[in-house]
Amino acid sequence: MKIINAEQTRQLDQYTIENEPIASIDLMERASLRFSEWFSNKFSSQKTIKIFAGMGNNGGDGLAVARMLYQNRYKVEVYIIKYSDTGSIDFHKNEKRLSKLPIKIIRLDENSKHPELGEQDIIIDAIFGSGLNRPIRGFTACLIQHLNDSAALKVSIDIPSGLFCDNFNADENIFRADHTLSFQFPKLSFMLPQNHVYVGEWAIKDIGLHKEKIEHLPTSFFFIDQDYISSILKTRKKFDHKGTYGHALLVGGSYGKIGAVVLATKAALRSGAGLISARVPSFGYTILQSNVPEAMCITEQNEDENTHPPFDSFSSIGIGPGMGTDANAQSLFISILQQINFPIVVDADAINLIGKYPALMDLVPKGSILTPHPKEFERLTSGKYHNQYERLEVQREFAKEYEVTVLVKGAHSSIALPSGEVYFNSTGNSGMATGGSGDVLTGIITGLLAQSYRPEYATILGVYLHGLAGDFAAKEKSETAMIASDIINNLGEAYKTILS
Ligand SMILES: NC(=O)C1=CN([C@@H]2O[C@H](COP(=O)(O)OP(=O)(O)OC[C@H]3O[C@@H](n4cnc5c(N)ncnc54)[C@H](O)[C@@H]3O)[C@@H](O)[C@H]2O)[C@@H](O)CC1
Numbered sequence: 001m002k003i004i005n006a007e008q009t010r011q012l013d014q015y016t017i018e019n020e021p022i023a024s025i026d027l028m029e030r031a032s033l034r035f036s037e038w039f040s041n042k043f044s045s046q047k048t049i050k051i052f053a054g055m056g057n058n059g060g061d062g063l064a065v066a067r068m069l070y071q072n073r074y075k076v077e078v079y080i081i082k083y084s085d086t087g088s089i090d091f092h093k094n095e096k097r098l099s100k101l102p103i104k105i106i107r108l109d110e111n112s113k114h115p116e117l118g119e120q121d122i123i124i125d126a127i128f129g130s131g132l133n134r135p136i137r138g139f140t141a142c143l144i145q146h147l148n149d150s151a152a153l154k155v156s157i158d159i160p161s162g163l164f165c166d167n168f169n170a171d172e173n174i175f176r177a178d179h180t181l182s183f184q185f186p187k188l189s190f191m192l193p194q195n196h197v198y199v200g201e202w203a204i205k206d207i208g209l210h211k212e213k214i215e216h217l218p219t220s221f222f223f224i225d226q227d228y229i230s231s232i233l234k235t236r237k238k239f240d241h242k243g244t245y246g247h248a249l250l251v252g253g254s255y256g257k258i259g260a261v262v263l264a265t266k267a268a269l270r271s272g273a274g275l276i277s278a279r280v281p282s283f284g285y286t287i288l289q290s291n292v293p294e295a296m297c298i299t300e301q302n303e304d305e306n307t308h309p310p311f312d313s314f315s316s317i318g319i320g321p322g323m324g325t326d327a328n329a330q331s332l333f334i335s336i337l338q339q340i341n342f343p344i345v346v347d348a349d350a351i352n353l354i355g356k357y358p359a360l361m362d363l364v365p366k367g368s369i370l371t372p373h374p375k376e377f378e379r380l381t382s383g384k385y386h387n388q389y390e391r392l393e394v395q396r397e398f399a400k401e402y403e404v405t406v407l408v409k410g411a412h413s414s415i416a417l418p419s420g421e422v423y424f425n426s427t428g429n430s431g432m433a434t435g436g437s438g439d440v441l442t443g444i445i446t447g448l449l450a451q452s453y454r455p456e457y458a459t460i461l462g463v464y465l466h467g468l469a470g471d472f473a474a475k476e477k478s479e480t481a482m483i484a485s486d487i488i489n490n491l492g493e494a495y496k497t498i499l500s
């Protein structure tokens with residue numbers, strides 16, 4: 001699914017109005033109806049719904065929603081924020097429609113007292129939407145602070161007032177929603193962890209904007225949905241054999257951290273790769289062999305004896321989990337980089353090594369996949385950014401410059417491709433913020449790479465599968481109690497869901 005910017009949203013609304021065709025007031029009605037249905041399914045009608053409407057089209061939505069919720073038997077009060085003398089045409093049309101109903105409408109300006117709010121209320125924020133083009137000032141800003149301080153549950157229409165759709169707003173005057181319902185597409189700002197305090201839990205509803213126009217809107221940002229995943233997943237054929245699915249090698253482990261390679265190896269197996277080997281320090285041999293009998297094991301011992309297959313004979317290599325950054329780890333990493341010329345997965349301590357010795361990046365084959373968490377990404381790029389919008393740009397530039405895929409892990413993990421496109425993941429939960437979960441992801445992506453997925457697809461599919469398996473694990477064990485192994489154990493469920 002595309003993520004489009006505020007200006008494109010405006011153009012798409014306009015195009016839909018002219019070419020569906022549909023009157024703008026009817027499009028507003030459709031959007032408001034989607035919101036009201038969603039709201040009515042989710043929130044009790046015992047509470048008083050206090051709707052705060054601005055004077056643009058977001059405010060127009062708010063007034064239409066007030067009418068609809070009243071018709072759904074909610075107790076509704078409306079506050080119009082008079083930050084301007086006139087509002088948008090559709091705002092005024094909805095104001096007129098609302099005035100015919102016995103609903104309390106209070107107009108607020110700089111001389112008004114702040115309304116009383118408490119736990120018995122639900123606030124609906126329809127002050128500003130995607131038309132916001134500068135920080136909120138004056139009494140509207142004070143009002144937003146007052147709303148934020150209240151104990152009422154808070155819900156935003158389309159986007160929390162004060163948040164920009166596509167770029168950073170250093171301002172504090174931003175509504176802090178518990179829930180946001182947005183129209184048609186998520187906004188780029190919803191993808192960034194720093195905005196979670198404003199956006200809360202978010203959902204989107206299709207409001208039937210023009211399909212062909214959507215197809216032609218250029219964008220670099222995408223939200224990964226199941227349709228897309230199903231389109232890239234390969235199905236297995238009757239006469240396939242284990243050679244068809246490649247031979248993946250996982251490299252890592254150090255004293256006390258062999259478990260990281262064990263997890264990555266198991267995950268690579270469950271991802272469907274044909275053969276798996278793990279390369280660990282010799283003291284990890286027994287641990288690996290007894291924990292993952294399906295895998296073969298290489299240590300520096302059989303390496304010296306030249307009895308193991310050369311590194312360039314594998315279909316894919318994932319390097320870094322639990323590896324450490326000492327001289328041994330460093331020379332192993334360099335030696336592998338010098339021997340191979342196909343894309344590999346670079347994770348954890350292998351990324352930290354590049355952070356320490358940036359020249360190593362020149363040895364990383366083009367097409368490779370780097371999977372840092374935010375701290376590792378900071379080390380990799382010396383943290384040349386001040387907020388997550390800037391970080392995203394640094395991530396894109398890095399991917400383009402080195403022609404690699406850069407996956408920064410997080411709630412909506414972002415995957416920057418060498419083409420400059422960025423894909424945000426839609427699966428996963430906070431139960432996955434636990435030791436070993438990143439090692440599992442490295443194993444999955446390495447396993448997919450072995451099965452001849454293009455690096456971009458291996459990453460996108462891997463991240464989605466990992467999150468979906470995590471969601472199944474959370475259902476089974478709870479977000480609190482689930483551990484990384486539960487993600488591996490649920491990869492089968494994740495595959496079945498995508499294939500069904
Ligand atoms: N255009 C359409 O057909 C549709 C629009 N929809 C709604 O319309 C919203 C966008 O509406 P608008 O474009 O009218 O914009 P908003 O309602 O977000 O803002 C109203 C106006 O306020 C002004 N403004 C911007 N920043 C300000 C600031 N900091 N202080 C004071 N004034 C400021 C701008 O001139 C802006 O046009 C969407 O978020 C969505 O809720 C929906 O009804 C779906 C259909």
Ligand SMILES: [K+]
Nearest residue numbers: 125128159161
């Ligand atoms: K809003």
